[in-house]
Amino acid sequence: MKANKNYEKTTAFKFFRWMKGTKDPYVGEVEMKPQPHHEVPEETIQERMKEKSELLDAVYDVKTNKKVKAFTRIYRTIAIIFCLILTASLVAVVSFLPKTGDPTTPANSSEVAERYNSSALEETGAVNTVTGMILTYRAFDTFGETNVLFIATICVMISLMLEEKVAEREEERRLARHPEHKDPILQLAAKFLVPIIVVFGIYIILNGQNSPGGGFSGGAILGAGLILYANAFGIKDTGRFFNEKVYAVCKVTALCMYGLIGLYYYTCGANGINNHIPFGIPGAILSGGIILPIDICVGIEVACTMYAFYALFKRGSL
């Protein structure tokens, strides 16, 4: 134990004193002069403020300020010329590229394209080569692409989603101003069309491996059906079967399922473990191995995204 006086000489004491800020290190050690306080007269402040506002007025006075006008004009002209030159040069470059549709071009005749064309059916079980390609050969890309949609909804939510109470208040205000006018023609048409659209969407999703279509296009059709329904009967009525909770459950389940299938597929493939999902008979609905479940997940995610965009832009909440 050091006596208090001795302790005060140690570095530790000085450090902790500095941390606590009980003593200013400069006071008594360094001769210092505070910056001279100089008073600005009220008139000068007023004058400066006036000058500032006048300056801003002059700068933003687009109608009469000739310099601003000239600058805008020159800027726009240069921008247009630059864009034209860029476009022209890019078009010129395209003319040097291989001809589109020529079977001998590298893109059409490389080993990759050949393998996709010749053995996609036996390797992926999908009659539709495109679906087989994006969901098995390049499964990782497509999972990324689905996540692009997911994060796009998140960003729209950040910028447009209102607190629940605010959204309701806004809705009431809007209704007070423009009373909701339910269009009988639209409702009747929607009654007929929505079931057909939904069935068509489901058909396209389920037949992704057999015919043109798949999760992305089928999901877009499903989403369009939902939007038509919401337009005809109002978002509140749609909320009876498709509200925020249903949306969250659908979206998270679909994406997690997709992720799990993807994880299983990548890990098995990379480590040489056999893939146990059967291909089925080509052409049947239950065929294509992992393609069908992934298509369903993608379809749900795309439909949710489409509807969420619509509802967020229209009302600020789901």
Add this chain to the structure above:
Amino acid sequence: MGASIIRNFPSWSIMLCLFSGIVSSVLKKRGARLVNTILLLSVSVMSGALLIFTWNSGVAYTYQMGNFPAPWGNELRFTCLEAAIALFFCIIMFLSLFGGNEHLNAEVEGRKHNLYYVLTDLLLASLLALLYTNDMFTAYVFVEINTIAACGLIMVRQVGRTIEAAVRYMIMSLLGSGLLLMGICMLYDMTGQLLMTQMHDSVVQIMATGDYHVPMTVAVCIITVGLAIKSALFPFHAWLPDAYGYSTVGSSAMLSSLVSKGYIFLLIKIIYRVIGFEAYHDTKIIHVLFIFGLCGMIFGSVSAIKENDIRRMIAFSSVAQIGYIYMGFGLGTFAGMSASIFHIFSHAASKSLLFIAAIGLTDVSGGSRKFSDLTGAGYRHKIAGVAFTVGSLSMVGIPLFPGFISKILFAQASIQNHGKMLPALIVLAISTILNAIYFLKTVIRLYTPVENSEYTVARAKEHKGYTLALILFIIINLAIGTCSEYLVNVINGGLLNEIAEGGKSLLNLLQTTLPA
């Protein structure tokens, strides 16, 4: 057995990030934060294990994503360099979130907190995918995710200036993405391949026969320009100061230290794995990068000197630092590239530290970012003052700090290139002086005593998380500054792997540039 499990780690860590993002979207704020913390820690552990594994073996690994091998399916490829960057990114992201947490609570609406963590999870996923992927199109998909996540991170604080900044960022960034996509399409049209390694073989053939000379040059140029726009190289930096200066502080730290670096690393991969270093050197675009890099080093610093807002000043300093990195590319030597990658590390560590420290200083100055209010802030918030000083010294290039090592490496690299030695060294010197002018000016102001200050003094006990984050940041900076040798070895090891597989022709170049 252990080794074969470790090889799965890159794929698993990307998938884990995506899963966490998806699950966080339905969680409450606390849950989302917990998931994010667990995610960052587990990805750090996985990357650390991967780093040890790849460092010991010293070779590059490819990992087949799915049932189909390379030219047909997706593929990941990693060496010790990728693992080291992944580990470093996780740590920086963790500390940035930790240090920016107090402000996040104040600046983001209650219901949107979990969405912030969704964005960070997906940002990490895209950064990891950009690091590990060996496929041009996968890279593009994750560039998209990266762009949208960055936009969200900027505008999550909903005030006018951040929204304007986010729109600007989006427009510029989409222009960059568009150019990148066009470049990839052109390369695909000429080669018929999407995987980097296979594309490289075709590119070598095309270069040898002399076909498609024009489109090849244009493709290389627009890919470079696209990624340069996205990483804010000098003439394309107009979006940067607002985006970094007004977003919530954790976002600023992450954007400046991670997002732009992901794109730069992608460009490095394209240079080495797809085009080939020598062929890239022959396209002359390298001289353009060199000149713009030099301009950025000067003009970024000049803008920073003119700035009267501390956070915008730090943001402008990023323009200068990105200029350093592209100047290293422009030198066109192995050593230049290695110095650039080292600067990615040192800039990320120092810049995120500066952003986090600056917010503590503005908090004890009544929330004002003006220098006149910041006078004496170093006494009012001790640890933030010290941290800011450390960051500034590193940026200026004082020994013991990472900035010094990167400047030394740049100077050494420039000596090996006879044509560019003089301009590089002169601009390096001028830029150092300019850095010193604005950073040391700020430090002196922070430690100028004021009498009767009306602002409160911050106590470390009230900001435990923040203080801890700053201390860890300082430790990381000192570690990179003092133990730089290991990091340089890791970088050179990773780059050598690229060269040995990316074209034997480079070995000659290597022998002339590396001391025996």
